[in-house]
Amino acid sequence: MTTVLDLPAETGTHVTIRGLDKSFGGAVLYKDFNLDIPKGKIVSIFGPNGCGKSTLINMISGLMSIDAGEILFEGKSLAQTTIGYVFQNYRDALFPWMSAWDNIAYPVKRSGKSKEEVKNRVEELIALFEIKFNLNLYPYELSGGQQQTVSIMRALAMKPEILFLDEPFSALDFEMTLFIRTKLQEANLSTGVTMMIVSHDLEDAVFLADKILLLTRRPTRISEFMSFDMAKPRAPESVSDPEFIKTKSHALEVFQREMRA
Amino acid sequence: MFKNLRLQAFLPIVGPIALLLVWELAITAKWVRPVLLPPPGETLGYLGQSIMSGAIYGDFVATLKRTMYSFFLATVVGVPLGIALGSNEKIYRSVEFLIDFFRSTPSSALIPLFLLIFGITDVNKIAIATFAAVLLIIFNSAYGVMNAKKTRVNAAITMGIPKRFIFKDVLFMESLPQTFVGLRTGVSMALVIVIVAEMFIGSTDGLGHRIIDAQQVFNVKEMYGSILITGALGYGLNLLFLLVEKRIVHWSGKV
Numbered sequence: 332m333t334t335v336l337d338l339p340a341e342t343g344t345h346v347t348i349r350g351l352d353k354s355f356g357g358a359v360l361y362k363d364f365n366l367d368i369p370k371g372k373i374v375s376i377f378g379p380n381g382c383g384k385s386t387l388i389n390m391i392s393g394l395m396s397i398d399a400g401e402i403l404f405e406g407k408s409l410a411q412t413t414i415g416y417v418f419q420n421y422r423d424a425l426f427p428w429m430s431a432w433d434n435i436a437y438p439v440k441r442s443g444k445s446k447e448e449v450k451n452r453v454e455e456l457i458a459l460f461e462i463k464f465n466l467n468l469y470p471y472e473l474s475g476g477q478q479q480t481v482s483i484m485r486a487l488a489m490k491p492e493i494l495f496l497d498e499p500f501s502a503l504d505f506e507m508t509l510f511i512r513t514k515l516q517e518a519n520l521s522t523g524v525t526m527m528i529v530s531h532d533l534e535d536a537v538f539l540a541d542k543i544l545l546l547t548r549r550p551t552r553i554s555e556f557m558s559f560d561m562a563k564p565r566a567p568e569s570v571s572d573p574e575f576i577k578t579k580s581h582a583l584e585v586f587q588r589e590m591r592a
Numbered sequence: 593m594f595k596n597l598r599l600q601a602f603l604p605i606v607g608p609i610a611l612l613l614v615w616e617l618a619i620t621a622k623w624v625r626p627v628l629l630p631p632p633g634e635t636l637g638y639l640g641q642s643i644m645s646g647a648i649y650g651d652f653v654a655t656l657k658r659t660m661y662s663f664f665l666a667t668v669v670g671v672p673l674g675i676a677l678g679s680n681e682k683i684y685r686s687v688e689f690l691i692d693f694f695r696s697t698p699s700s701a702l703i704p705l706f707l708l709i710f711g712i713t714d715v716n717k718i719a720i721a722t723f724a725a726v727l728l729i730i731f732n733s734a735y736g737v738m739n740a741k742k743t744r745v746n747a748a749i750t751m752g753i754p755k756r757f758i759f760k761d762v763l764f765m766e767s768l769p770q771t772f773v774g775l776r777t778g779v780s781m782a783l784v785i786v787i788v789a790e791m792f793i794g795s796t797d798g799l800g801h802r803i804i805d806a807q808q809v810f811n812v813k814e815m816y817g818s819i820l821i822t823g824a825l826g827y828g829l830n831l832l833f834l835l836v837e838k839r840i841v842h843w844s845g846k847v
Contacts, residue, residue, distance in 0.1 A: 394746050416750035423743035427843035428765045438751035441761070471846040482747075489751065 332399060333365055344405075345370035345493060345525045346391060351400035353383070353390060359550045360386060364400070366544070366553065368493075371523040373515075375536035377582065378546030378554070379589055384529040387551075388495045391527070392416050404492065412493070415486030415524075419498040421478040425470040431481045432466040438489050456484045459521065460514055476507030483511065487518060493525040494518075500535050509567055512538055516564050533586070534570060537579045545585045548592060555585050630813045639817035648821060654797040655786055656825065658714070662721035662782040667775060670726040674733025674774070675767055679759065684734055691731055699724035699781070700788050707793065717789035724785045725778035732774025736767030769844035776833040783826050799825070 332350035340347040346368035353361040360383045368374055376384045389395040391402055393409045394416070404412040418424040425434050435456060439449045457466070460480060470478050479499060486494055496515070500508045516539055519526055530536040536543060543557040559578050561569065569575055615632045618624050630638075642648040677684040699720060706723075710716035740763050748758045790800025799822045806814035837844070 392750055394749065413752065414750055416747065418743050418747065420743060422847055423741045424747045426744060426762070426765070427847040428768075428841075437761075438753065441751070441753050441757055469843060471843060485747075486750075495750075 333363055334401060335403065338365060340367050341369075343369050346527075347401075347403045348391070349401050349403075351390070351402070352398040353386065353395075354398060362550050364551065364553075366556075368525060368527065369542065370405070370525055371519075372541035373519055373526040373528065373539045374542045374544055375540035376527065376529045376544045376546065377531075377533065377536045377586065378544075378551070379548050379586070382546045382548055382551045384546065385497050387546075388497060388527050388529055392495045413489050413491045415489065415491035415494040417479075417483050417486045417494065417496040417499045419501055421475070421482045421502070422470075424482050425478060425485070427470050430467050430469055431473060431477075434470065434481055435466070435484045435488055438485065442489065452488060453484075456487060459518065460484055474507075476503050476510065479503060479507070479511060480514070483515070483518075487522075487524070490522070491524060493527065496526065496528040498529055498531060501531060508535065513564075513567075515539060520563060533579055533582060537575065537582060538565060538570060543578075543582055545582060545589070547589050554589050557582065557585075627810070628812065630816065635813050635816045635820075638813040639820055642814075642817055643821075648799075648802070648818065651797050651799050651802045651818070652821060652825070655783075655790065655799040655822070658717055658721065658786045658790075658798065659779065659783045659829075661718050662725055662786065663775075663779045665718070665722045666725035666729050666778055666782065669722075670729030670774070670778070671733050671771060674730040674771070675737050675764060677730065678734035678737025678767065679763060681738060684738065691727055691734075694723075695727040695731055699785050703789065703792060712794040716793055717786055717795075720789060721782040721785040725782040728778045728781055729771070729774040732777070733767055733771045736770030736774075737763050739770065740766035769841045772833070772837040772841055772844070776830060776837065779829050779833060780826060783822075783829065787822060 332352075334349050335347055338349060344367040346366075348364060348366040348368075351361050351364040351366075352359075376387060378384055386395060390397050391409075392414055402409065425431075426437065429437065432453060436449050436453050439452050444452070456462075460483075462480070462484075464473065464477050466481075470481065473481065479502070483496075483499070499515075500511065503511065512535065515526065515528075518524060519539075526539070528536070528539060537559060540559050543555075543559055545554040545557065546552070547554045557578070561572065561574050561578070565575075612632045615629070619626060619629060619631050639648075677687065702723070703720060706716050706720045710719055744762050744766060745758060748762050753761070786798070787800035787803075789795075790798035791804040795801035799818055803815055803818045803822065806812070806818060
């Protein structure tokens, strides 16, 4: 099994994954898997169905156990690290018995902060996201896009070092996708939070990414860990930029090669 | 449009009026002997009288008290137990058969058993009604916890919420809509069993006692009147619980 001792992390690495094993009912998903996630960057994860994209972030975020291996956050364990997680299904992730405001405030309240601090933190997030809708409403009274915005705000409330997003756009319409894409980019640039995004839409994956992790079919390996250095912040029009198109088509090429493999 | 809306507001009373008409018709057409079924007007009049004079009051309160005692005990025991069982599926699976078996056994069948234990007492009536209600409450609370949305628990885990708070803030809240279903069916069940117990376990008061007493002496107006009051009590309790439920678990059915 590989460890950080045999394979040290590059400088600027946030998450170090070494010798990761994971099987489901005998079927090997990951075997001696190594990966370095750079700090403060957005990493998009893209790959064929069933290759374990969500499984990967679930293992890193501790929602799923690993069979073997180590996952370190700048040398710290998960328990010593503040994380945030945005789920695909915001309806099932928000707490319907609390108003949207209380949902965002909840993790901060539970961390023992004073009323004043909680209020300030929520105000900061409201300013960052330029919220115009009424946060005193219950989640089920909001539109899908508003609910997902609330769940992203809640995930950022504790000022996480790393934010995981599992297909955050898949239940949203195009307008909301553009809005949330922009807001996630702003959050990353202004706070330096590392982000790992699982996406099944190549455009969404490329748009936000500093790095694009292309995975193979099972047993999952890294097909390519592409860098995408196009200047940030990127605007919605950036998707028509030749540099963007080039990166997207290269990713598509790799993806199709993996599909055929 | 206005007229239409006004007419629609009367829809709920169409059924009751139709019932009264059929009732009246059954008597005028001599389908039923008046000695078995008095006319609706007379019955309702008699009922009104019993209410006005307060004659039925003592029995009503006795039944309501027993039902509430049973319901209270069943809630205090059932909700925490249900939630505890639900959050440990292994323990729930090991007692599931017992809960399902006794939940499916008509509790009235257990009256003789309870008679052996508690004798002909008020405690007996409350005990058996509690027993019937508590199973429904345990079952529903446990399922409420077991069917809690995994995503919400996961969300709380990723926020770093301590386990005891996940239990209190997420699992407990998640179980509430189903718990309320249990409470509502539980209170109805408690009333059913209290009425049966008042009929057959030597009683000196209660609506069940009043109904069976009236039947014994062939006071049919009294009997029907008491049946109607009992029905109104059951209906009222259900309605009350629906209203409370709508206020407290406002998100039920919306997510």
